[in-house]
Amino acid sequence: MSDKLPVIVLVGRPNVGKSTLFNRLTGTRDALVADLPGLTRDRQYGSGVHENRAFVVVDTGGLMPESADPLAALAEEQARMALEEADHVLFLVDVRQGRVPADEAIAKHLRKLGKPLTLVVNKSEGRPRAEASADFFALGLGEPLTISAEQGQGVHQLLTAVLEVLPAIAPEPENDDGGVRVAIVGRPNVGKSTLVNRLLGEDRVLAADHPGTTRDAIAVPFEYDGHPYTLIDTAGIRRRARVWEAVEKFSIVKTLSAIERAHVVIAVVDAQNDIGEQDAKLLGLIAQRGRAMVLAVNKWDGLKPDEREQVRYQVSLKMPFLDFAPLHFISARHGSGLGELMQDVQTAYESTTREFSTPELNRILEAAVEAHQPPAVLGRRIKLRYAHQGGRNPPRIVVHGNQTEKLPESYKRYLANQFRAALALKGVPLLLSFKTGDNPYKDKKNELTGRQIKKKRRLMARVKR
Numbered sequence: 467m468s469d470k471l472p473v474i475v476l477v478g479r480p481n482v483g484k485s486t487l488f489n490r491l492t493g494t495r496d497a498l499v500a501d502l503p504g505l506t507r508d509r510q511y512g513s514g515v516h517e518n519r520a521f522v523v524v525d526t527g528g529l530m531p532e533s534a535d536p537l538a539a540l541a542e543e544q545a546r547m548a549l550e551e552a553d554h555v556l557f558l559v560d561v562r563q564g565r566v567p568a569d570e571a572i573a574k575h576l577r578k579l580g581k582p583l584t585l586v587v588n589k590s591e592g593r594p595r596a597e598a599s600a601d602f603f604a605l606g607l608g609e610p611l612t613i614s615a616e617q618g619q620g621v622h623q624l625l626t627a628v629l630e631v632l633p634a635i636a637p638e639p640e641n642d643d644g645g646v647r648v649a650i651v652g653r654p655n656v657g658k659s660t661l662v663n664r665l666l667g668e669d670r671v672l673a674a675d676h677p678g679t680t681r682d683a684i685a686v687p688f689e690y691d692g693h694p695y696t697l698i699d700t701a702g703i704r705r706r707a708r709v710w711e712a713v714e715k716f717s718i719v720k721t722l723s724a725i726e727r728a729h730v731v732i733a734v735v736d737a738q739n740d741i742g743e744q745d746a747k748l749l750g751l752i753a754q755r756g757r758a759m760v761l762a763v764n765k766w767d768g769l770k771p772d773e774r775e776q777v778r779y780q781v782s783l784k785m786p787f788l789d790f791a792p793l794h795f796i797s798a799r800h801g802s803g804l805g806e807l808m809q810d811v812q813t814a815y816e817s818t819t820r821e822f823s824t825p826e827l828n829r830i831l832e833a834a835v836e837a838h839q840p841p842a843v844l845g846r847r848i849k850l851r852y853a854h855q856g857g858r859n860p861p862r863i864v865v866h867g868n869q870t871e872k873l874p875e876s877y878k879r880y881l882a883n884q885f886r887a888a889l890a891l892k893g894v895p896l897l898l899s900f901k902t903g904d905n906p907y908k909d910k911k912n913e914l915t916g917r918q919i920k921k922k923r924r925l926m927a928r929v930k931r
Contacts, residue, residue: 474524475526488512489522490621516626565605584628650662651732657765659797665697732759735764761794764798817892824852848870850867860894860896
């Protein structure tokens with residue numbers, strides 16, 4: 467996000483509608499929304515435009531003063547860090563629940579902070595403004611504004627009032643300048659958030675020794691070695707039988723969406739736990755979607771030589787289909803191996819977005835066929851005539867010929883390996899499509915000439931004798 471844009475931070479108790487308002491202000495569905503307290507834990511950044519004025523909006527976890535939950539304390543710390551960046555604070559309260567002691571504790575903290583602030587009474591649809599706001603004057607934060615974030619009532623007026631006292635910045639022309647989108651995925655508690663924080667050099671997302679700490683997909687722009695990136699920290703995906711909470715099901719959907727949008731996926735596995743079937747299924751799904759991938763075996767530090775050898779064996783045994791993905795052994799906590807990891811992320815991005823020239827592809831195809839001819843089918847040789855590029859991210863090559871539908875899978879794998887090696891592709895699955903040209907004589911009857919008809923009659927007469 468640009469530093470010059472005004473920053474609006476949303477704070478309040480859990481389940482007062484902050485994420486719903488975030489989605490309304492940004493015109494997206496980036497923040498998870500459900501009628502459950504404590505859904506948002508990390509701070510989520512988004513951009514919005516109102517009457518040709520651009521701004522940044524930050525969604526935060528619900529503030530729960532004096533809560534004994536350690537994750538609640540971490541979420542509160544994230545919210546306080548967001549407040550330090552704020553140019554204006556929107557303090558949301560819930561008219562349906564009325565003023566509660568937690569609202570008063572938050573109001574007390576915000577008064578000490580001294581930031582420009584607007585008290586927003588949410589879920590006030592169908593209520594007169596005076597009635598909806600009456601209970602909240604006692605918080606001592608001035609006259610409240612009433613809205614319904616879900617239905618959009620009052621949101622236009624709220625933004626107009628807030629932006630009047632903030633710098634007027636026009637939105638920049640839309641372009642995809644967020645750099646390489648990198649999704650970090652894996653099972654719960656493998657160290658995804660720790661890896662994000664180590665790359666960023668700050669505690670940007672929650673990292674705790676507790677599975678399921680991250681529930682939303684958190685996108686964070688940053689620069690590494692002169693290249694712009696957007697890191698997406700995702701919720702850990704568990705076996706379906708262990709997904710109990712509806713919130714976790716939503717998180718899985720967000721994770722899959724992040725994989726779909728990413729240029730490159732860093733798949734993280736835990737070296738200190740068995741690399742098992744669930745890891746293989748998740749990584750197989752990523753490969754099936756055609757995403758460029760780098761495999762990171764985390765928590766490598768502290769393992770004995772024989773334990774490291776066992777981990778290498780498990781990876782080669784259970785994930786042979788990831789032969790295209792570079793393998794890195796890292797420690798997210800201590801930062802070892804991250805430089806090489808990010809170099810391969812950049813290489814994988816360049817591979818998955820490359821443009822190939824048709825003459826180059828045809829030279830590779832010709833050399834591959836000359837070295838190893840396709841097999842014959844019913845006495846007829848399969849002919850592969852030419853190739854061209856059919857898409858990027860993932861790269862797709864279309865090969866034209868005759869009887870291509872009869873090519874065995876082994877020969878298709880051979881061609882894919884030949885193309886990948888010749889094109890020096892790294893970290894990306896190469897997709898091959900085969901097309902058979904139409905036979906122009908397939909439906910045409912061979913008409914005999916008069917001479918051929920006479921010859922046929924003479925032959926038939928001899929056969930009858």
